[in-house]
Amino acid sequence: MVPQFVKMMNEEEHLKMKQQATACMTSLIRGLLDEADEEGDDDSNTKNKKLLEQFSESIVESISRLLELSLEKKYQPLQDEVLMALSCLASLMENKFAVHYSRFMPGLKKIL
Amino acid sequence: MRSNCTEAIGYILTSVKNTPEICRQDSIEVCQMLLETLINGNLTEADPQNETITNAISQICVCLKDDFKQFLPLFVPALLKDANKDIDFKVKESDDLDGEEEDENGRAALVLKIKGMEGAKQVSMNTNALESKINAVTILKTLARNLGTSFYDWVDEVGKTCIPLINDQYSYALRRQSSKCMRFLIGACKEQPEKQKALFIMTYINEMQELEKRKGRNEYDMMSSILKEIFKQLKNFYHFRDQGIHVFT
Numbered sequence: 001m002v003p004q005f006v007k008m009m010n011e012e013e014h015l016k017m018k019q020q021a022t023a024c025m026t027s028l029i030r031g032l033l034d035e036a037d038e039e040g041d042d043d044s045n046t047k048n049k050k051l052l053e054q055f056s057e058s059i060v061e062s063i064s065r066l067l068e069l070s071l072e073k074k075y076q077p078l079q080d081e082v083l084m085a086l087s088c089l090a091s092l093m094e095n096k097f098a099v100h101y102s103r104f105m106p107g108l109k110k111i112l
Numbered sequence: 113m114r115s116n117c118t119e120a121i122g123y124i125l126t127s128v129k130n131t132p133e134i135c136r137q138d139s140i141e142v143c144q145m146l147l148e149t150l151i152n153g154n155l156t157e158a159d160p161q162n163e164t165i166t167n168a169i170s171q172i173c174v175c176l177k178d179d180f181k182q183f184l185p186l187f188v189p190a191l192l193k194d195a196n197k198d199i200d201f202k203v204k205e206s207d208d209l210d211g212e213e214e215d216e217n218g219r220a221a222l223v224l225k226i227k228g229m230e231g232a233k234q235v236s237m238n239t240n241a242l243e244s245k246i247n248a249v250t251i252l253k254t255l256a257r258n259l260g261t262s263f264y265d266w267v268d269e270v271g272k273t274c275i276p277l278i279n280d281q282y283s284y285a286l287r288r289q290s291s292k293c294m295r296f297l298i299g300a301c302k303e304q305p306e307k308q309k310a311l312f313i314m315t316y317i318n319e320m321q322e323l324e325k326r327k328g329r330n331e332y333d334m335m336s337s338i339l340k341e342i343f344k345q346l347k348n349f350y351h352f353r354d355q356g357i358h359v360f361t
Contacts, residue, residue: 008227032207035264046176047332049335051141074113079113079116079217080113080116081118083113083117083119083120084116084120086120086123087116087119087120087122087123087125090120090126090127091123094126094127095127095128095129095130096127097123097124097263098127098130098131098134099127100124101124101127101134101135101318102134104120104124105121105138107123107326108117108121108124109121109138109141109142109145111113111117112114112118112121112142112285
């Protein structure tokens with residue numbers, strides 16, 4: 001599912017479809033987060049983190065590209081969705097997300 | 113969008129909390145911007161930024177640790193203001209309304225019609241204010257936990273707000289978070305044993321009142337939660353044993 005969502009995020013022609021694909025990705029990551037919360041143990045969290053780790057580079061790449069695109073086109077639904085996906089991914093990946101810090105922080109500060 | 117952006121920043125900064133040299137400067141800049149919005153941004157009570165900003169600042173606190181102390185005089189009073197909000201719980205006559213409703217100010221109302229009772233009653237409260245209170249106390253708890261003894265200067269003011277909330281009538285979340293916050297405030301007084309003792313005893317009195325109330329209602333889950341919290345608070349006094357001091361004399 002993840003490669004399919006990433007493909008849609010990258011290749012769909014219409015912004016609305018890109019937004020929907022990003023929303024699916026957000027729901028999937030949030031599901032992994034919620035599962036880890038419900039289980040309440042570090043094992044579930046680590047397991048879910050590992051599960052997504054292999055895809056993290058391509059997801060981050062897509063999110064980064066979509067954030068730029070949404071700002072350029074001034075399309076707020078996509079901006080909101082991309083930021084939510086980013087929050088969920090950073091929350092799940094925790095310290096593993098640190099390598100992507102410099103890619104997003106300057107842009108986010110600018111938005112703020 | 114600002115709200116989502118703030119949330120994303122909070123999580124991204126958390127990801128680099130163990131490498132402060134990377135995030136220190138950004139954390140300070142972001143914290144200044146967020147506090148400016150929170151204090152001078154004319155945010156309404158229902159604005160989602162209120163919650164995301166306070167959450168993000170508490171995450172920044174983890175990154176900055178002791179360096180976060182400089183922001184406490186700006187941030188803590190804003191949180192205390194939220195924690196002291198009135199939820200405006202009311203019961204009044206209401207013959208012309210029906211069912212449940214919520215207005216744009218976050219005031220939720222429920223109309224009750226009881227067989228045998230003349231006329232209908234409307235029960236209402238400001239749920240936005242209640243959410244703000246719970247969020248503010250949760251953030252104060254996070255600050256106290258993360259800053260430890262560096263939070264000492266704020267113990268009196270925060271304690272004054274949190275101790276009465278241990279017996280809050282309307283919200284279990286508020287009672288629970290207040291008790292937890294007191295645990296960390298007691299911990300923040302580690303270097304002042306007498307004050308630590310006094311703070312614990314004031315907290316303990318309210319917790320025992322709450323325990324009695326729950327006992328009368330056979331609410332055993334609540335009783336268990338209160339007793340566990342008292343036990344955790346007492347762990348703050350392990351160092352008393354080495355110094356030959358007692359909590360209760």
